[in-house]
Amino acid sequence: MTKYLVFKNQPNSGQVNAPGSRGEMACTIAKVVSQDALPKDFYIAFPLENPHSTWESLKDTAKFSVEIDDERAELWEKEILPLTDLSEAVDDAIGEAYSSIVEAAMTLDKAFENSKNFKDIKVLENIGMDRAFDNLEHYSFGEISEKVEEIFEVITFN
Amino acid sequence: MSKYLVITRSTKSQAIHTAGSVEETVCEIAKNLLHFRGPADGLMAIPADTKIATFAALKDEALCSIEVNDKTLATWRNDVTAIEDAINSFQSTRDHAENLLDRALADLDEAYESSSGFNDYTPSNDISVYGALDQLGANDLEYNFQQALREMYKFNPLKVVPM
Numbered sequence: 001m002t003k004y005l006v007f008k009n010q011p012n013s014g015q016v017n018a019p020g021s022r023g024e025m026a027c028t029i030a031k032v033v034s035q036d037a038l039p040k041d042f043y044i045a046f047p048l049e050n051p052h053s054t055w056e057s058l059k060d061t062a063k064f065s066v067e068i069d070d071e072r073a074e075l076w077e078k079e080i081l082p083l084t085d086l087s088e089a090v091d092d093a094i095g096e097a098y099s100s101i102v103e104a105a106m107t108l109d110k111a112f113e114n115s116k117n118f119k120d121i122k123v124l125e126n127i128g129m130d131r132a133f134d135n136l137e138h139y140s141f142g143e144i145s146e147k148v149e150e151i152f153e154v155i156t157f158n
Numbered sequence: 159m160s161k162y163l164v165i166t167r168s169t170k171s172q173a174i175h176t177a178g179s180v181e182e183t184v185c186e187i188a189k190n191l192l193h194f195r196g197p198a199d200g201l202m203a204i205p206a207d208t209k210i211a212t213f214a215a216l217k218d219e220a221l222c223s224i225e226v227n228d229k230t231l232a233t234w235r236n237d238v239t240a241i242e243d244a245i246n247s248f249q250s251t252r253d254h255a256e257n258l259l260d261r262a263l264a265d266l267d268e269a270y271e272s273s274s275g276f277n278d279y280t281p282s283n284d285i286s287v288y289g290a291l292d293q294l295g296a297n298d299l300e301y302n303f304q305q306a307l308r309e310m311y312k313f314n315p316l317k318v319v320p321m
Contacts, residue, residue, distance in 0.1 A: 097255030
């Protein structure tokens with residue numbers, strides 16, 4: 001089992017996590033736990049045994065620690081990553097639904113407004129857009145996040 | 159104000175209303191308000207003060223009566239068609255969004271169910287896509303618009319519409 005320290009990657013550091021590496025995995029795990037939408041190389045991770053970690057620890061405070069071993073890495077690849085992707089796909093579908101329905105409602109509102117006899121019907125005032133979409137908030141990402149935090153023994157430092 | 163009775167056109171009938179005529183527009187209005195599933199030219203509009211109309215009424219053939227004047231005909235041609243198109247477009251956008259969401263949620267449910275560590279949770283239990291989008295109230299809007307049209311054209315349903 002290896003403990004990874006996850007740091008905020010400094011702009012222009014020239015360092016990125018190697019694609020497919022455990023360091024990259026540790027950073028993605030940190031992002032899932034924090035539930036923040038952050039760019040790909042926002043974080044950089046080093047194994048604790050790595051001399052970089054000590055040096056980085058001196059330079060900056062680590063944001064997270066993440067425990068990864070072969071079994072957990074396999075669980076991440078085979079189960080958790082597909083779940084996070086599908087959970088994000090649900091969020092994307094909600095976002096797409098919202099924007100397309102707002103656009104259609106605005107077109108409908110305009111059609112009423114342009115008419116002579118029905119201009120007093122205000123579509124946007126009658127359609128409960130926010131009420132409907134408040135009910136569409138979905139919690140699976142939160143569920144995943146909590147379990148990921150537990151499985152990978154993630155510690156958030158600040 | 160002119161009153162018309164609307165009947166189903168006989169499949170054998172060769173006569174159709176002239177394009178742009180009042181009768182043709184009355185059939186379009188009737189199709190809409192009756193929720194008639196066939197095309198508008200599957201209907202026939204007959205001025206109510208004619209013998210044919212009396213005969214149709216006696217034979218219990220009239221589906222509805224509708225009253226129009228120049229102003230309400232212009233409203234139909236200029237306003238209602240555009241609004242109906244926008245309502246249909248809104249409804250189909252909502253249906254499309256429901257399908258997308260439902261499919262994305264079903265995929266997520268399936269992935270949860272087949273996982274070993276997460277199968278005790280079913281995401282769709284926390285969301286009702288159909289219930290949520292019903293909250294949009296678009297059905298009420300369409301109903302109110304239909305009521306306004308029924309009043310404007312003094313729509314009087316006389317018989318159950320054949321499907």
